[in-house]
Amino acid sequence: MSPWRIKDFRKRFNLAALHKSTGRYSEAEPLLKLALEQRKRLLGEEHTDVATSLNNLAKLYESTGRYSEAEPLLKLALELSKRLLGDNHPDVAISLNNLAALYRYRGRYRKAKPLFEQALTICEQTLGVSHPTTMTIRANYASFLREAYH
Template sequence: KHNLGFVYEAQKRIPQAIKWYEEAEQIYSKHLPYSHTDNATILNNLGSCYALLGDFDTAEKYLVEALAICRSILPQLPVDTATSINSLATLYKVQNRLAESQTLFVEALQIVETALNADHPVRILVMNNYNSFMKKVKLLKLTRKATSKQSEGLSGIVDDFFAG
């Protein structure tokens, strides 16, 4: 069921992916210990799917739960932990929760730089997502600066208009 969810997600058939992931999650929760990596993986996948649908509250619930599992077993699973942190950081980036996003990206970077080779796909993914985050931050700063300058310019024009 988990694999079917993955196939549907890869095909961008997100509602179907969620259906299969939720069925797999019910099975896993009955038969595996809570801290099992498969539970974290399925919760992370559910969170990512809900984020793609724009249901950020549900996405966050699943991603936070997946991350809690991963953090409880971090030394054994740096890849899963970095993946979960990256997913939640990306969700926060999309929501413009930039301070929270940055904190998580930095944590994920520390894990991948310590535990994974430079060419590991998860390390590359985390680094690419962090770079995308930094571009967004720079763009927002430039936009705010430009908006501030426009406001100052308009203020001067309005003052000149009423003075004259």
């Protein structure tokens, strides 16, 4: 992909992230959808950046309570990441964490727990216990445990 197209993706994503962080979800959604479609067209369906875009759009849907729309995107992102990167890659852990968080929000604790555990194990083994991603997933899991079991 040419450098100008990469910059275009980054600009779109940054603008979408800004809109999302300020609660302007309706402005973020078309940018995230466009980024996903362009990545699919330019990189092909089987690319890790497509999985990232799926996760980003799903997290927006989750933020707006559109869980039924988020779930299939998160599952697809997880499947794609596993297929392209293997079962023990940090990006797979992030996808597992995202799907676990969705299940948590929906009160599906039995489905969330093993996903959080798997994500944490992958991060501890591949990134180490002090890595920021590992610490974030550990905090998410701890918060989940407090909520689900208290």
